[in-house]
Amino acid sequence: MGNSKQVIDSLMDKLGGKKMRNTALILLAALVLLLPLAADNYVEEVMTNTFFYILLALGLNIVVGYAGLVDLGYAAFFAVGAYTTGILTKMGWDFWLTIPAAVAFSLLAGVIIGGPTLRLRSDYLAIVTLGFGEITRIVARNLGITGGASGLVGIGRPSIFGFKIYQISHFYYIYFILVVLGIVVALRLHNSRLGRAWQYIREDEDAAEAMGIDPVLTKLYAYMIGAAFGGVAGAFFAVKMTAISPETFAFTQSAMILLAVILGGMGKIPGAILGAVFLVFFPEIFRGIGQARMLFFGVLLIMIMVFRPQGLWPERRS
Amino acid sequence: MSVSSIILQQLVNGLILGSFYSLVALGYSMVYGIIKLLNFAHGDIYMVGAFVGFAALGVFGGMLGTNWLGILAALIISMILVGLLGMLIHRVAYQPLINKRAPRMSILITAVGVSFTLFNGVMVLTNGEYQSFNTSLGFEGIGIGPINITYTQIVMVSATAILMLSLYWFINRTLYGKAMRAIALDQDACRLMGINVTRTISLTFFVGSALAAAAGVMAGVYYGSIHFFMGFVIGLKAFTAAVIGGIGSIPGAMLGGLILGLLETAGTQLPFVGSAWKDVFAFGILILLLVLKPTGILGKSEIERM
Numbered sequence: 001m002g003n004s005k006q007v008i009d010s011l012m013d014k015l016g017g018k019k020m021r022n023t024a025l026i027l028l029a030a031l032v033l034l035l036p037l038a039a040d041n042y043v044e045e046v047m048t049n050t051f052f053y054i055l056l057a058l059g060l061n062i063v064v065g066y067a068g069l070v071d072l073g074y075a076a077f078f079a080v081g082a083y084t085t086g087i088l089t090k091m092g093w094d095f096w097l098t099i100p101a102a103v104a105f106s107l108l109a110g111v112i113i114g115g116p117t118l119r120l121r122s123d124y125l126a127i128v129t130l131g132f133g134e135i136t137r138i139v140a141r142n143l144g145i146t147g148g149a150s151g152l153v154g155i156g157r158p159s160i161f162g163f164k165i166y167q168i169s170h171f172y173y174i175y176f177i178l179v180v181l182g183i184v185v186a187l188r189l190h191n192s193r194l195g196r197a198w199q200y201i202r203e204d205e206d207a208a209e210a211m212g213i214d215p216v217l218t219k220l221y222a223y224m225i226g227a228a229f230g231g232v233a234g235a236f237f238a239v240k241m242t243a244i245s246p247e248t249f250a251f252t253q254s255a256m257i258l259l260a261v262i263l264g265g266m267g268k269i270p271g272a273i274l275g276a277v278f279l280v281f282f283p284e285i286f287r288g289i290g291q292a293r294m295l296f297f298g299v300l301l302i303m304i305m306v307f308r309p310q311g312l313w314p315e316r317r318s
Numbered sequence: 319m320s321v322s323s324i325i326l327q328q329l330v331n332g333l334i335l336g337s338f339y340s341l342v343a344l345g346y347s348m349v350y351g352i353i354k355l356l357n358f359a360h361g362d363i364y365m366v367g368a369f370v371g372f373a374a375l376g377v378f379g380g381m382l383g384t385n386w387l388g389i390l391a392a393l394i395i396s397m398i399l400v401g402l403l404g405m406l407i408h409r410v411a412y413q414p415l416i417n418k419r420a421p422r423m424s425i426l427i428t429a430v431g432v433s434f435t436l437f438n439g440v441m442v443l444t445n446g447e448y449q450s451f452n453t454s455l456g457f458e459g460i461g462i463g464p465i466n467i468t469y470t471q472i473v474m475v476s477a478t479a480i481l482m483l484s485l486y487w488f489i490n491r492t493l494y495g496k497a498m499r500a501i502a503l504d505q506d507a508c509r510l511m512g513i514n515v516t517r518t519i520s521l522t523f524f525v526g527s528a529l530a531a532a533a534g535v536m537a538g539v540y541y542g543s544i545h546f547f548m549g550f551v552i553g554l555k556a557f558t559a560a561v562i563g564g565i566g567s568i569p570g571a572m573l574g575g576l577i578l579g580l581l582e583t584a585g586t587q588l589p590f591v592g593s594a595w596k597d598v599f600a601f602g603i604l605i606l607l608l609v610l611k612p613t614g615i616l617g618k619s620e621i622e623r624m
Contacts, residue, residue: 114606117605124561127356128604131603134551134554134601135598135602138595143593294434295442297434298436299435302428309424
């Protein structure tokens with residue numbers, strides 16, 4: 001075990017070299033941009049789905065990885081975003097105008113859940129976020145405006161400068177742009193004053209507080225920014241799917257996003273991306289085993305925690 | 319029905335529901351008390367208990383009948399097997415992390431993994447279908463005014479009371495119980511005093527899981543059908559119950575479960591709540607309580623960080 005760990009670590013070191021990394025990034029971006037020319041609809045669909053989960057994983061990574069808070073109800077934020085956009089576009093709003101509204105409502109949800117609970121111990125927080133996720137789903141199922149148990153259908157497709165976005169390859173590029181933006185934001189945050197405050201709190205809350213960092217407020221920022229990521233992802237999800245239902249946002253969804261973050265290695269952007277890619281590809285590759293794949297997910301999660309708790313590609317800490 | 323008979327009927331329903339919550343909450347509280355782990359998979363243990371009881375009743379039902387004798391046999395078999403499952407989970411999934419002194423978040427996530435494994439495992443085995451508990455228990459009972467309290471209901475509440483009293487005796491009067499209480503106070507000192515800490519923690523998992531299994535079998539018998547996802551919501555509710563009573567406190571878990579059961583059934587009768595919103599009502603109570611009084615009714619306050 002120790003030996004293989006060393007091999008992996010040295011491999012990661014080599015990949016982490018600046019020149020290597022830039023070349024790899026450019027190659028990867030070119031590959032992703034050119035892929036739709038060669039791929040069929042299925043591949044584009046899977047890739048678009050991957051981008052979507054990368055975006056969610058980047059958002060949750062801010063909460064879980066940067067600030068060290070457990071969130072088992074992340075799908076709630078994504079639901080708030082999706083429903084906001086769904087309801088407003090059905091009321092005749094332009095899609096692009098619904099995005100700020102979706103972000104605003106997700107932020108509000110983040111404040112509502114984070115405000116009173118972030119003072120709690122983190123294992124309590126896990127359960128409260130789980131309860132909050134369930135509440136969101138039940139509310140969506142019981143309210144009239146959200147379409148009840150059958151959800152919202154016939155959400156209009158957006159257009160940009162008169163160009164209607166409806167094909168899968170259109171969404172492929174839009175989601176790719178979102179992922180790039182998401183990475184830039186996450187990276188900038190990580191290196192910001194706020195990012196350092198999060199890491200400080202994660203490592204030692206008492207010491208951070210003694211240094212003048214307000215732990216509750218700083219954690220709340222992490223929650224709100226994570227929620228905003230979920231809101232944006234939800235807004236785009238609503239127009240891509242054109243139909244949303246409460247069951248899309250069940251606990252399994254939250255657990256999957258969390259799994260992506262943990263799997264890749266908490267706190268690191270490539271880790272979150274790797275986790276999301278794995279999360280989408282694994283069921284696609286193992287379609288044959290059907291329902292049992294979720295069982296393997298569970299076993300895998302335990303094994304990762306027991307044998308490599310820092311994740312596949314963790315953040316290097318000095 | 320008159321108002322008083324509705325209240326009485328709901329009181330009985332609440333008491334039954336509360337009994338199930340209490341039994342599951344005990345396992346949460348015991349494990350939390352001893353190693354400060356929120357055993358996220360505990361609700362799924364309850365679900366597995368119901369399914370093991372269902373299978374046992376299928377096997378022994380022909381021999382002992384599907385009446386009380388058969389159910390008792392199923393209950394005991396389920397408690398033992400699921401108790402062993404709890405020990406296995408502790409040894410395989412949690413103890414390696416405890417040995418490494420891993421951060422509590424890692425152990426919590428492992429528990430999510432265990433939960434995933436259990437409910438998806440049962441889903442694969444049962445094809446995700448509902449299974450119905452076929453028992454030959456009737457609806458005979460004692461009539462109090464216009465309402466009817468069935469013998470099944472009386473037996474359920476008595477069985478819960480017996481289990482809780484035995485647990486209380488076990489924790490407070492036996493050497494193993496003493497060891498558990500000691501470990502909850504100071505693990506290192508216990509190790510120095512020659513207590514086998516790992517084995518005692520294992521035993522705690524056995525007892526907690528067995529109690530959840532008992533609740534699972536009884537809920538299956540009482541409500542008549544079981545499903546692989548039944549553990550999820552009750553896991554949340556039982557946690558709420560444990561928090562209401564004060565997590566880590568055994569009498570607290572018992573009390574919290576009964577209070578939550580009564581509140582929830584009362585909630586279904588309230589205007590604007592009703593049965594569609596009862597889960598929102600219960601989680602609302604949890605969130606409110608965690609904000610206002612996180613130590614619960616009988617809990618001790620302690621300052622803790624992860």
